[in-house]
Amino acid sequence: MSSKNIELSDGNVEYHPLKPFLPEGCKVLFLGSFPPQRKRWAKDFCFFYPNFINDHWRIEGLLFFGDKNHFVDTENKTFKLADIVAFLEEKGIGFYDTATAVRRLKDNASDKFLEVVEKTDIAALLKSIPECRVIVTTGEKATATICETLSISKMPKVGEHVTIHNEDLPQHDIALYRLPSSSRAYPLSLDKKAEAYSKMFAFAGII
Numbered sequence: 001m002s003s004k005n006i007e008l009s010d011g012n013v014e015y016h017p018l019k020p021f022l023p024e025g026c027k028v029l030f031l032g033s034f035p036p037q038r039k040r041w042a043k044d045f046c047f048f049y050p051n052f053i054n055d056h057w058r059i060e061g062l063l064f065f066g067d068k069n070h071f072v073d074t075e076n077k078t079f080k081l082a083d084i085v086a087f088l089e090e091k092g093i094g095f096y097d098t099a100t101a102v103r104r105l106k107d108n109a110s111d112k113f114l115e116v117v118e119k120t121d122i123a124a125l126l127k128s129i130p131e132c133r134v135i136v137t138t139g140e141k142a143t144a145t146i147c148e149t150l151s152i153s154k155m156p157k158v159g160e161h162v163t164i165h166n167e168d169l170p171q172h173d174i175a176l177y178r179l180p181s182s183s184r185a186y187p188l189s190l191d192k193k194a195e196a197y198s199k200m201f202a203f204a205g206i207i
Helices: 056-065 081-091 122-128 140-149 190-203
Strands: 013-015 028-032 093-097 099-104 114-119 134-137 161-165 173-178
Touching: 028 122, 028 140, 056 081, 056 190, 081 093, 114 140, 122 140, 134 140, 134 190, 140 173, 173 190
Parallel strands: 028 093, 028 134, 134 173
Antiparallel strands: 013 099, 099 114, 161 173
């Protein structure tokens, strides 16, 4: 959960500002592409999905507590970090990204303009969380990077999953589950996104 300052190399290579969040007994691992620029982060929220207008934490609040604002500090326009961490540790939900270094080809948070410079060692992450049975992506770039990294020939469609078989992993078989993006730019209502996330969490045995 700790962070380091974003470093720049050659003027435009950006390194991941967060360490992997891998709680004990992690059952589900969300792997995104890369965090948005710091200027887009909510106040004092040094964690994953930090943009206040991204609905990831609203989706989880709605699913598990019946309130989309359960993790939202509306007054300060940020998220309740301590509550989120405690919840994730209880449920066994982890987070990281598929790239540890990128170039932003444009001054925005769009995956379309991210060039992956250094990929995450996903196999090493999975070896450190042997109880994990589901990897979740919410974007095409993250999904494509995982498929390339783990030699997966078939990319799952949104709302579907494929099974990864790898004898070198402690899990041997692990599901790659693709969900709709929690970005408001993705054309689907919050309720419909929550429905898709609910099916994944049920598949993983968390709800």
